[in-house]
Amino acid sequence: MALSPSLLLMTLCVVFGAAAAWFLCEPRARRLQNDLADVEADLKAQQASQSHIIHTTKLASLGQMVAGVAHEINTPLGFVKSNVEVVADLLAEHEVQLGRLMSGIDLLHNADAVSLARAREALIRARNTLATQPLLGDARDLLGDASEGLKSIAHLVANLKSFARVDRDGMDLVDLNESVRSALAVAAHLLRDRVRVNTDFGQLPRVRCMPSQLNQVFLNLITNAAQAMPGESGTLSIASRATADAVEITVADTGGGIPDSVLPKIFDPFFTTKPVGEGTGIGLSIVHKIVKSHGGSIHVRTAIGQGTTFTVSLPAELRALAAPLREKAA
Amino acid sequence: MSEVIALRPLRVLFVDDEARITRALRALFRDFEAHVTNDPADAPRIASERDIDVVVCDQRMPGITGVDCLREIRQLAPRAMRILLTGFSDLKAVLGSVNEGEVFRFVSKPWDNRELREIVTTAGRIARETPALAADVLSASEHEQARDQVGVLVIDDDTTTQQRLREFLQPHYHVRFAGNAERALQILEQHETGVVICATELGHGDAGANSDLTGMVKVLKHYHPCIVTIVVTDRANSQTAIDLINEGQVYRMLLKPIRMGPTRLSVDSAIARYWQLKRAPSAVRRFSVMPRADNVVSLASVSDTILARIRQLPSRIAHIARLG
Numbered sequence: 001m002a003l004s005p006s007l008l009l010m011t012l013c014v015v016f017g018a019a020a021a022w023f024l025c026e027p028r029a030r031r032l033q034n035d036l037a038d039v040e041a042d043l044k045a046q047q048a049s050q051s052h053i054i055h056t057t058k059l060a061s062l063g064q065m066v067a068g069v070a071h072e073i074n075t076p077l078g079f080v081k082s083n084v085e086v087v088a089d090l091l092a093e094h095e096v097q098l099g100r101l102m103s104g105i106d107l108l109h110n111a112d113a114v115s116l117a118r119a120r121e122a123l124i125r126a127r128n129t130l131a132t133q134p135l136l137g138d139a140r141d142l143l144g145d146a147s148e149g150l151k152s153i154a155h156l157v158a159n160l161k162s163f164a165r166v167d168r169d170g171m172d173l174v175d176l177n178e179s180v181r182s183a184l185a186v187a188a189h190l191l192r193d194r195v196r197v198n199t200d201f202g203q204l205p206r207v208r209c210m211p212s213q214l215n216q217v218f219l220n221l222i223t224n225a226a227q228a229m230p231g232e233s234g235t236l237s238i239a240s241r242a243t244a245d246a247v248e249i250t251v252a253d254t255g256g257g258i259p260d261s262v263l264p265k266i267f268d269p270f271f272t273t274k275p276v277g278e279g280t281g282i283g284l285s286i287v288h289k290i291v292k293s294h295g296g297s298i299h300v301r302t303a304i305g306q307g308t309t310f311t312v313s314l315p316a317e318l319r320a321l322a323a324p325l326r327e328k329a330a
Numbered sequence: 331m332s333e334v335i336a337l338r339p340l341r342v343l344f345v346d347d348e349a350r351i352t353r354a355l356r357a358l359f360r361d362f363e364a365h366v367t368n369d370p371a372d373a374p375r376i377a378s379e380r381d382i383d384v385v386v387c388d389q390r391m392p393g394i395t396g397v398d399c400l401r402e403i404r405q406l407a408p409r410a411m412r413i414l415l416t417g418f419s420d421l422k423a424v425l426g427s428v429n430e431g432e433v434f435r436f437v438s439k440p441w442d443n444r445e446l447r448e449i450v451t452t453a454g455r456i457a458r459e460t461p462a463l464a465a466d467v468l469s470a471s472e473h474e475q476a477r478d479q480v481g482v483l484v485i486d487d488d489t490t491t492q493q494r495l496r497e498f499l500q501p502h503y504h505v506r507f508a509g510n511a512e513r514a515l516q517i518l519e520q521h522e523t524g525v526v527i528c529a530t531e532l533g534h535g536d537a538g539a540n541s542d543l544t545g546m547v548k549v550l551k552h553y554h555p556c557i558v559t560i561v562v563t564d565r566a567n568s569q570t571a572i573d574l575i576n577e578g579q580v581y582r583m584l585l586k587p588i589r590m591g592p593t594r595l596s597v598d599s600a601i602a603r604y605w606q607l608k609r610a611p612s613a614v615r616r617f618s619v620m621p622r623a624d625n626v627v628s629l630a631s632v633s634d635t636i637l638a639r640i641r642q643l644p645s646r647i648a649h650i651a652r653l654g
Binding site: 071072073074075076077078079080081082083085086090138141142145148149189192193232 | 347348350351353354355357358390391392393417418438439440441443
């Protein structure tokens with residue numbers, strides 16, 4: 001079918017017009033494209049700086065935590081170090097006494113009728129000194145304590161390692177009770193002698209997650225709770241339970257509670273009620289971010305003068321349920 | 331009589347909630363009369379009943395801090411010298427140990443056996459040989475006399491602090507201000523100064539380089555232990571504070587911005603402390619600093635001319651001149 005000349009003309013016009021329009025608009029489009037690139041770059045820079053801040057904050061809290069655990073190690077280290085040195089002194093003293101006993105025996109062995117009485121006396125004296133000063137018994141007790149102290153130090157270091165997950169990164173099937181336990185161990189210096197800790201761990205299916213991140217979530221919630229109870233009469237209660245399709249962890253303090261004016265902002269990055277220099281306002285926003293990225297949710301319930309409860313809920317993986325059973329069967 | 335006292339082994343009380351720490355310390359001090367308790371609530375009673383010479387106390391314990399425990403011991407058994415032994419040197423504990431516990435030394439865990447034995451032995455001898463001062467409170471007439479005679483020297487070039495101190499103290503004391511070490515020395519040479527209020531460093535005023543004052547505080551204490559020092563600081567650093575206790579025996583440490591109430595209280599009791607030392611100069615040993623290797627280093631951080639001038643400062647207390 002041949003095109004009528006008018007139709008041809010029209011078609012040409014349309015094509016030409018479109019081309020002209022394209023040609024005329026091109027600079028604007030290019031400008032727009034440039035603008036878009038700028039915005040994207042800005043956004044990227046902002047994201048980078050935010051993730052840098054989050055990373056820095058994570059490092060700062062890691063530093064704080066390491067300092068806390070280092071302090072915790074100082075007590076066992078104190079008596080282990082002292083005991084080892086004192087045991088060396090006790091052994092030296094014991095050696096001297098043994099020496100006296102030996103020379104007493106030699107004296108007795110070589111004694112003649114005249115010196116016998118004196119030799120016996122020296123021997124008995126050495127024997128009695130040895131009997132009244134339980135140097136070896138003391139040394140054994142001190143070494144027993146030292147050995148216990150070394151176990152505590154090993155335990156603290158193991159906690160730190162399991163918290164930081166230096167050996168494993170990325171996704172893993174995790175028993176969240178373990179995660180909470182390691183966070184509690186790492187935060188022990190914030191709580192010890194000050195805050196009563198109640199735990200009620202239920203049987204949990206394992207959760208597919210980044211354990212290092214969830215450890216961070218629980219540490220931040222525990223730190224927050226500890227800071228909400230500055231006195232010496234607070235109680236921290238941590239409970240875990242499995243629901244039909246999720247795992248729920250609650251972290252409750254008996255602190256002052258969160259006022260209504262503050263409540264909507266608590267998960268905002270950089271929002272803080274702490275004095276300048278004490279809080280970055282990033283702790284709870286990290287918690288929120290990590291929980292969301294795991295497909296979970298976080299809820300807060302608070303009452304002024306009574307305390308605050310955070311509930312973290314994470315989807316339990318069905319496949320994960322089967323895993324422990326298989327292990328049992330094996 | 332005094333020989334009999336000296337022959338009796340020193341009585342030490344160790345307070346720590348961790349039994350393995352007290353067992354270790356008892357073994358380390360097996361040639362002393364060592365008492366231990368794992369319950370800090372019992373410590374003040376034991377210290378006073380047993381007439382203890384030296385108390386070595388942990389800081390973090392359930393129910394009570396070491397600082398609080400030592401404060402109670404200070405009231406119930408004022409003769410006992412107090413040492414804080416802790417694995418947690420947070421600033422709050424350090425400041426509390428100065429301002430409330432008035433500790434002789436602050437020792438960190440893990441401790442060095444020889445050093446701890448030396449510190450405890452020195453403290454014990456001082457407790458035996460020198461009388462304890464009564465609380466730093468004077469009668470109204472004495473206080474008036476003291477305020478009339480004894481000057482207060484402020485060494486700080488931070489104008490805000492200077493202004494505040496002028497406002498708080500000028501109406502009550504002879505206060506003199508020095509913005510640099512040179513001026514401070516002139517004042518010390520010319521006027522009887524009982525209390526020195528000192529920043530940890532200069533450098534607020536001119537664009538000049540910051541200069542550290544803690545060395546001077548330590549040297550001043552070393553040669554003129556009667557002068558009572560109050561340190562004001564905005565740099566909250568626990569290690570500096572610990573060094574100022576152990577090597578400078580500072581009397582109080584105040585954080586900037588300073589406030590009226592605590593400042594007046596501190597200066598009042600510092601004046602009273604100086605006045606009491608003036609009357610019972612032998613008690614100054616209770617606040618002495620040991621000539622330790624570290625101390626020589628801090629001596630070295632002060633220039634020779636300043637060192638010489640500090641050594642030659644006229645001593646206003648006869649007995650002390652003889653000690654030096």
